[in-house]
Amino acid sequence: MGTYNINGGKHFRSVVYKDVSLDDWLLDGWKESRNDLVSLETSFEDNRPIDVYAIGFEEMVDLDAKNIMNASGENARGWAEELAKTLNRDTKYSLVTFHQLVGVCLYVFVRPELAGSIREVLVEEVKTGMGGTTGNKGAVAISFTYAASSFCFLCSHFAAGQTQVQERNSDYSEAVKRIAFDNGRTVLSHDYVFWCGDFNYRINMEREEVKDAVSRQEFSSLLAADQLHVERAAGNVFQGFHEGEIVFAPTYKYDLFSDDYDTSEKCRVPAWTDRVLWRRRTPQGPLPAGWSEGEIVWYGRAELKQSDHRPVLAVVDVQARVVDRVKREQVISELLPSLGTHDGTVVVTPATGAATVDITEELVGAVNSCLAAWGEVRYSRAVRGAVWAQYRCCESAGQAVGRRLSAGGVEWQVSPQHSNWQDSLAEELSLVTDQLSQLQVQGTPSVTEAPAKKPPPRPVAPPSRPSAPPTFSRTDPPKPVRPAPARPGPEADSDFFSDESQVCPDLPSTLSSYSLASLSWPEDDHPPVMNNSSQPPPPTAPRRNIPNSRDQVRPPPVPVRSLPGPPPSEPPPFSPPVLASEPPSEPPLGPPPSRPPPDLPGRPAVGAPPPVPRRR
Numbered sequence: 001m002g003t004y005n006i007n008g009g010k011h012f013r014s015v016v017y018k019d020v021s022l023d024d025w026l027l028d029g030w031k032e033s034r035n036d037l038v039s040l041e042t043s044f045e046d047n048r049p050i051d052v053y054a055i056g057f058e059e060m061v062d063l064d065a066k067n068i069m070n071a072s073g074e075n076a077r078g079w080a081e082e083l084a085k086t087l088n089r090d091t092k093y094s095l096v097t098f099h100q101l102v103g104v105c106l107y108v109f110v111r112p113e114l115a116g117s118i119r120e121v122l123v124e125e126v127k128t129g130m131g132g133t134t135g136n137k138g139a140v141a142i143s144f145t146y147a148a149s150s151f152c153f154l155c156s157h158f159a160a161g162q163t164q165v166q167e168r169n170s171d172y173s174e175a176v177k178r179i180a181f182d183n184g185r186t187v188l189s190h191d192y193v194f195w196c197g198d199f200n201y202r203i204n205m206e207r208e209e210v211k212d213a214v215s216r217q218e219f220s221s222l223l224a225a226d227q228l229h230v231e232r233a234a235g236n237v238f239q240g241f242h243e244g245e246i247v248f249a250p251t252y253k254y255d256l257f258s259d260d261y262d263t264s265e266k267c268r269v270p271a272w273t274d275r276v277l278w279r280r281r282t283p284q285g286p287l288p289a290g291w292s293e294g295e296i297v298w299y300g301r302a303e304l305k306q307s308d309h310r311p312v313l314a315v316v317d318v319q320a321r322v323v324d325r326v327k328r329e330q331v332i333s334e335l336l337p338s339l340g341t342h343d344g345t346v347v348v349t350p351a352t353g354a355a356t357v358d359i360t361e362e363l364v365g366a367v368n369s370c371l372a373a374w375g376e377v378r379y380s381r382a383v384r385g386a387v388w389a390q391y392r393c394c395e396s397a398g399q400a401v402g403r404r405l406s407a408g409g410v411e412w413q414v415s416p417q418h419s420n421w422q423d424s425l426a427e428e429l430s431l432v433t434d435q436l437s438q439l440q441v442q443g444t445p446s447v448t449e450a451p452a453k454k455p456p457p458r459p460v461a462p463p464s465r466p467s468a469p470p471t472f473s474r475t476d477p478p479k480p481v482r483p484a485p486a487r488p489g490p491e492a493d494s495d496f497f498s499d500e501s502q503v504c505p506d507l508p509s510t511l512s513s514y515s516l517a518s519l520s521w522p523e524d525d526h527p528p529v530m531n532n533s534s535q536p537p538p539p540t541a542p543r544r545n546i547p548n549s550r551d552q553v554r555p556p557p558v559p560v561r562s563l564p565g566p567p568p569s570e571p572p573p574f575s576p577p578v579l580a581s582e583p584p585s586e587p588p589l590g591p592p593p594s595r596p597p598p599d600l601p602g603r604p605a606v607g608a609p610p611p612v613p614r615r616r
Helices: 022-026 029-036 065-069 074-087 112-117 165-178 207-215 219-224 227-233 325-338 361-374 394-400 421-442
Strands: 002-005 052-058 094-101 104-110 118-129 134-146 149-157 192-198 274-280 295-301 312-317 345-350 377-383 386-391 404-407 410-416
Touching (some): 002 192, 022 029, 029 312, 052 074, 052 192, 065 134, 074 094, 074 104, 094 118, 094 134, 104 112, 104 134, 104 149, 112 118, 118 165, 134 165, 165 227, 207 219, 274 312, 325 421, 345 361, 345 394, 361 377, 361 386, 361 394, 361 404, 386 394
Parallel strands (some): 002 052
Antiparallel strands (some): 002 312, 052 104, 094 104, 118 134, 134 149, 192 274, 295 312, 345 386, 377 386, 404 410
């Protein structure tokens, strides 16, 4: 399990220290360090690959107001891809899942050979920043079950500050109390709990004293003043957890791309803020042979200089429980005959003369007293000429089934609620066993390798573009809502009007090629009735003058209304109706005369109000 505070960015590798990468932290660093150590007592050499990688990050994004309210997942997805590339260098690993809370993010990878035995993968989170309202500080957790062992991995970022020890203790307590998974498990109810993160526990010493001890590699004196060691010894945090021996320099705080501790104005005291701890739940009863809480294989840091922290990695060898299916079937077959019904219910009926027995409350109490000889009875009552009773333990019901007893001067027979309850129980157990066997034998597909969707078929060639704009037919456009006004006379263009139908030809509904103005026709109180009699033809719309030189139609000119004058000797030329929202009160007239109209005597000026009569 590893932890790394990346200071808010995608620091995959350093542009200055190009010879150091994530491989030195996750793959090669711990192996090379182990090879440098020589043990005279044992010649143990373990070349097994790591089965599970749990990698936690802090400050995945900058902890500003924007990210605290709505953190982006772009960095988390980028790190998931980079971690997959790094871990799959020598051995194939699959991503089980990852979870992000603002800057805290946790990933879990496993070998594909183990994926078939993993189930119940769940995630949870808890916010501890600003009194539990913001996620700039908090914890994320991933839980799953492998074979018959449950695992819980956590990554946390506790409160910062040299003296904020109680706040950090409170962050731990809140995470333990508030994290609860959907399957009912809490953090400490798992078989194994691995907890990493930037816990921010500092060293209670002066900065120069710490730097001097680090230069001389006297870590024992620093550990005596380490706040996490002091709080664990007092039983305030991480009760029952274990941590490997610290034989590396403090991981906080460095200048970026440097081996120098903080040289800023704050001059923070170096500290082991980045830690990894684990615990194993102790089972009840005598411990089995070879039982172990877990053996630390390696615990150290890597020299990645992209951040003000140094990453830490802990390699722990643990035991996983596996169920022996042969022994399980043997235990079930031995235990099944001694069990009663699943809910401990038995039915007590009169052995003879059931129709003549009057079951009263006193008789039920007498039967209940006799049934108590095989165990505690929760309740009993009369039901349809029999006494139904329920034991607190199903084994007591199994012992009472088949018995005969005498109560109230009546012989009674004890029988189960269902006659074939043993066959039903055996069938249910076999179904559960078959499902577990199929999961263990067949396995499950990798979480990261989701079934690929088939891409849509690509067209052979792009669609061809039309060589000319579309033309509109004058014979098949939509029809108008109501008939148009009457045609002015035989001078109308015969190409546009049809003599057979005597109606206005339909206008095209699409105005992409023609710019036509909307028309409002006068409404009649009594519209004409359309029939084939000798009545005058229905009104038709006048045709607009379409110039031959251009395809686009111009809107007709708006006529100007004039005052009535002497009737013309010839009929006035036709003018289109007025484009108005309301129908005009009189038909449009011809063009205005060249001279102004004569003044009419006795007519008030236009716009002047009429005179108001006075009362005498």
